[in-house]
Amino acid sequence: MRFRIISTLFVAALVFSAGYAALFIAPDESTMHEVQRIFYFHVPSWITSFTAFAVVFASNILYLTTRRLQWDCLGVAAAEVGVACCSIGLITGPLWARPVWGIWWTWDARLTTTFILWLLYISYLLLRGLLEDPQKRASLSAIFGIFAFLDVPLVYMSNRLWRTQHPQPVFFGEQGSGVDPTMSKVLLLCVISMFAVMIPVLIDRYRLEKLRHEYDELRLEVENRVTDPRFVPTGGHA
Amino acid sequence: MSTTRAAAILLAKELRLEFRSREILTATVVFSLVVITFFSYVFEPTAAESRRYGPGLLWIAFLFAGSLMLHPSFAREQNNETLDALRMAPITPFAILLGKLLSNFVFMSLTELVLVPVFAVFYNLSLAGIAGRLTLVLMLGTLGLVTTGTVFSAISAHARMRELLLPLLLLPILAPLLIAAVEATAGLFAEQPALDRTWVAFLAGFDIVFFSASWLLCNFLVEE
Numbered sequence: 366m367r368f369r370i371i372s373t374l375f376v377a378a379l380v381f382s383a384g385y386a387a388l389f390i391a392p393d394e395s396t397m398h399e400v401q402r403i404f405y406f407h408v409p410s411w412i413t414s415f416t417a418f419a420v421v422f423a424s425n426i427l428y429l430t431t432r433r434l435q436w437d438c439l440g441v442a443a444a445e446v447g448v449a450c451c452s453i454g455l456i457t458g459p460l461w462a463r464p465v466w467g468i469w470w471t472w473d474a475r476l477t478t479t480f481i482l483w484l485l486y487i488s489y490l491l492l493r494g495l496l497e498d499p500q501k502r503a504s505l506s507a508i509f510g511i512f513a514f515l516d517v518p519l520v521y522m523s524n525r526l527w528r529t530q531h532p533q534p535v536f537f538g539e540q541g542s543g544v545d546p547t548m549s550k551v552l553l554l555c556v557i558s559m560f561a562v563m564i565p566v567l568i569d570r571y572r573l574e575k576l577r578h579e580y581d582e583l584r585l586e587v588e589n590r591v592t593d594p595r596f597v598p599t600g601g602h603a
Numbered sequence: 604m605s606t607t608r609a610a611a612i613l614l615a616k617e618l619r620l621e622f623r624s625r626e627i628l629t630a631t632v633v634f635s636l637v638v639i640t641f642f643s644y645v646f647e648p649t650a651a652e653s654r655r656y657g658p659g660l661l662w663i664a665f666l667f668a669g670s671l672m673l674h675p676s677f678a679r680e681q682n683n684e685t686l687d688a689l690r691m692a693p694i695t696p697f698a699i700l701l702g703k704l705l706s707n708f709v710f711m712s713l714t715e716l717v718l719v720p721v722f723a724v725f726y727n728l729s730l731a732g733i734a735g736r737l738t739l740v741l742m743l744g745t746l747g748l749v750t751t752g753t754v755f756s757a758i759s760a761h762a763r764m765r766e767l768l769l770p771l772l773l774l775p776i777l778a779p780l781l782i783a784a785v786e787a788t789a790g791l792f793a794e795q796p797a798l799d800r801t802w803v804a805f806l807a808g809f810d811i812v813f814f815s816a817s818w819l820l821c822n823f824l825v826e827e
Contacts (some may be wrong), residue, residue: 429823430622477778485774490770495762504823509772511820512751515812516776523779526801527786 376561383558403461405552409559411479412455417447417563418486418591422514425507437503437576439509440556441493444486447566450559451483474524481520487515499581609694613702618709638664639722653726658788661722663734666748666777669711670770673752676703677760686760686825696825697818700756704817707749715741733791736798740791744784745805750813751776757824764771780809807808 387405394401420443428436458476459469470476489510496502611789620629642660680686689699719737723730730737755772758766787802817824 424763429820480776481775488775492758492762492768495768497762497763498761501761503827505761508754508823509758510822511753512776512813512816514778515816519779519809519812523782523805526805527782 367576372565376558378563378567379554379558381557384495386551386554390547392545392547399597400461400464401544401597403457407457407461408552410450412556413563414450414454415560415595416560417443417567418482418514418517420567421447421486423512425510428503428507429511431599434499434503434578435562435575438506438571438578439573441490441509442512442567442570444489445570446563448483448486448564449490450563451479453481454479463533465506472524472528474521478517478521485516488493489513499578511600521577604694604698606695606698609692609698609794610701610705613689614701614705614709617702617706621706621710627672627675627710628713631668631710632717634671635664635668635714635718636721637727637739638667639718643725646724650727653791654794657722657726657728658785659793661719661788662744662781662784663713664718665715665776666712666781667770668747669752670713670773671708673707673749673756673773674759674766674769676681676707676753676756678756678765681760684759687827689827690825696821698710698725699825700757700821703756704749704753704771707753708745711745711749715745733738733796735774737791739798740784740787740803740806743810744780744787747780747806747809747813748777750810750817754813754817754820754824780806783809 371599383405387402391402391405393399393542420438424443428434453548458479461473465471489506492509493502495505496505639660641663642656646656677686680689689695709710720730720739722728750794752769752773753775755769759768762768783802785801787806788801790797790802
């Protein structure tokens with residue numbers, strides 16, 4: 366419990382300092398000015414969500430090869446965290462694009478890929494909710510998760526090929542290689558603090574899922590015993 | 604029994620089942636016709652406009668039809684509890700998947716065989732001189748659609764609300780296939796028809812990736 370309080374305070378301090386650094390310490394960007402500061406929330410959310418989806422993919426494969434339900438628990442925990450981070454990215458993106466590009470959204474390769482990625486992992490979570498049997502849920506959703514992850518590079522490639530053959534939409538250049546050193550330090554701090562929030566959430570969600578599995582197993586066992594004719598209640602008053 | 608022979612027997616069984624009832628094919632063709640008709644309200648179907656929007660429309664009709672048509676593939680086995688019988692047969696899980704996949708490929712190809720000429724007539728497009736190349740694009744696109752669709756039909760057959768679930772799982776995965784197939788078809792419907800090799804290669808790549816994945820994962824797909 367003490368560890369929990371200390372780590373919570375530590376994460377809170379990290380998030381606060383990252384927010385402070387992004388808003389006040391990072392230098393002003395020459396063309397976009399204050400609006401550009403959303404970059405320090407947008408990019409870390411994308412990095413964490415992509416990491417989470419890679420964890421989903423790895424745990425899907427590990428589940429199918431080892432058949433241990435703990436990997437299934439990790440898969441669902443990472444998928445939920447990934448969808449949450451991806452949603453942050455999808456909300457902060459248009460907020461940044463509107464004043465800078467003049468449009469909320471453009472069907473550019475990266476935006477489209479992220480959006481389809483988001484849809485795919487929502488489908489993954491939806492599928493899990495609709496499969497009743499725990500073993501079936503674990504193996505079938507793992508298969509879908511692998512297909513979804515394999516699809517991501519294909520979505521990106523197809524959109525890239527497609528957009529290069531069409532006129533480019535109004536598109537502002539990305540952050541070039543000449544980023545101010547303070548900017549990259551602040552960005553690093555923001556990425557670390559985003560991970561510091563996401564990893565405990567992931568671990569907690571993982572534990573919750575494991576508890577749910579244990580609860581389901583115990584309940585099943587109790588039900589089997591109650592319906593078993595040999596069952597004799599003990600411990601009560603005769 | 605070899606996998607190919609087992610798959611051939613299963614394919615024959617699926618075809619016999621379908622040609623006795625003709626439920627799936629009729630429903631799929633009619634559904635696609637409805638979609639194609641409705642698109643005529645969206646734009647003015649002159650030849651020039653059709654060249655612009657036609658390929659996208661055609662493939663959206665096929666993908667929607669496919670996402671509905673592929674549902675019974677495994678759901679029917681699940682309802683009649685015949686999947687257990689298939690599992691107990693001395694054949695590999697891949698043979699079960701392959702038999703289903705091939706029969707779905709046949710059904711989808713037959714639908715396209717009816718739809719494409721009707722589409723060409725309705726939207727003033729000429730198929731003369733491009734039939735061979737168009738068949739190649741259609742076959743590659745259809746293979747990708749039925750490969751992912753058959754696997755997802757096996758997944759969704761175990762779920763609640765499975766009719767709704769299959770399109771939700773399938774359509775986002777097919778986004779790259781849609782782009783590639785539409786672009787390749789658009790090249791053929793252009794005033795100077797040309798087959799875009801990049802997109803044909805992309806379609807083939809899509810098929811190879813997901814066919815291999817299905818082959819590797821099919822043991823987990825049909826297990827008890």
